[in-house]
Amino acid sequence: KQKATTANATIGIATDAKGPLYLDVVHQSFAGLTPRELYDYAPSFGKLVEMPRTHEGVSVLPAGDSLHFTYRVPANSDDDGRPLVRYYYNTLSFADVDAPEVSAPVNIPGELLAVDGARIYTKDLRWTDARAEAFVHALSVQDGVAALQHSHSFVGREVSTVIAEGDAIFVVHAPAYGWNAWVTSPGSDADQTTQLTALSQQNLGILGETALDDYASLQAVHAGRALFNIPGGLLVTSVEDPAHPYAQAFFHSNGWPEQILFEQDEILIAAGRFGIQRLDASATNLHHPSR
Numbered sequence: 314k315q316k317a318t319t320a321n322a323t324i325g326i327a328t329d330a331k332g333p334l335y336l337d338v339v340h341q342s343f344a345g346l347t348p349r350e351l352y353d354y355a356p357s358f359g360k361l362v363e364m365p366r367t368h369e370g371v372s373v374l375p376a377g378d379s380l381h382f383t384y385r386v387p388a389n390s391d392d393d394g395r396p397l398v399r400y401y402y403n404t405l406s407f408a409d410v411d412a413p414e415v416s417a418p419v420n421i422p423g424e425l426l427a428v429d430g431a432r433i434y435t436k437d438l439r440w441t442d443a444r445a446e447a448f449v450h451a452l453s454v455q456d457g458v459a460a461l462q463h464s465h466s467f468v469g470r471e472v473s474t475v476i477a478e479g480d481a482i483f484v485v486h487a488p489a490y491g492w493n494a495w496v497t498s499p500g501s502d503a504d505q506t507t508q509l510t511a512l513s514q515q516n517l518g519i520l521g522e523t524a525l526d527d528y529a530s531l532q533a534v535h536a537g538r539a540l541f542n543i544p545g546g547l548l549v550t551s552v553e554d555p556a557h558p559y560a561q562a563f564f565h566s567n568g569w570p571e572q573i574l575f576e577q578d579e580i581l582i583a584a585g586r587f588g589i590q591r592l593d594a595s596a597t598n599l600h601h602p603s604r
Contacts, residue, residue: 445470451482
């Protein structure tokens with residue numbers, strides 16, 4: 314301590330008379346923040362929000378500086394011996410990270426999948442002795458109460474992803490799998506393909522459908538384009554006309570993308586050690602089906 318007159322360094326931080334020490338190559342990536350704001354001593358993970366142990370977590374949906382937390386709790390019924398649950402969600406606001414706020418619970422039918430202003434969308438899978446039936450519900454939320462407006466059923470299907478964009482709701486669904494066989498709709502041809510269905514936001518009626526590869530994972534829908542993560546890269550599908558979607562472009566990607574974002578007409582991919590890739594979302598390099 315007697316000879317340390319230039320800098321004070323520990324495992325957590327190094328400082329001098331001007332404040333924290335840092336590398337310029339790191340600091341240039343952060344605009345509008347001072348070194349004292351960025352380089353704290355042994356920064357913590359922030360405040361913990363404790364939820365009751367009786368709340369079985371289902372999913373978390375990010376929305377700006379908030380999180381929508383879906384959970385379920387056991388429910389009893391005198392005339393049904395099967396295990397039943399009720400679904401709820403809380404909104405956790407982190408506008409003030411030092412004092413997170415938790416909203417009152419809102420009872421909903423199934424898991425919360427998308428929020429579009431005061432309108433929310435949920436998925437609900439119901440099993441019977443003979444089949445499975447998945448529902449997508451549209452509800453309006455006012456004063457902490459969710460009111461059901463429309464429902465659309467997918468018999469013998471499981472819904473994996475729901476994204477609201479523009480005037481449509483884009484739903485990815487696949488055959489429901491039972492304990493001993495694929496569960497299909499009675500009287501159908503047992504079409505066992507994964508599908509993308511566009512539903513009208515107004516009444517959840519079908520606008521259009523297209524088959525997908527089983528390994529395709531819908532990441533985002535923006536400006537009339539649906540972005541899928543598929544083995545080997547990314548597939549851009551045009552959904553400007555939801556009744557006639559088509560594969561527009563394929564981009565090879567290195568590694569497995571960790572995060573994918575739409576930014577106007579660009580696609581930004583966080584590819585781990587491969588860095589960040591920028592792709593033109595308006596590019597076309599696949600054959601148009603009508604040509």
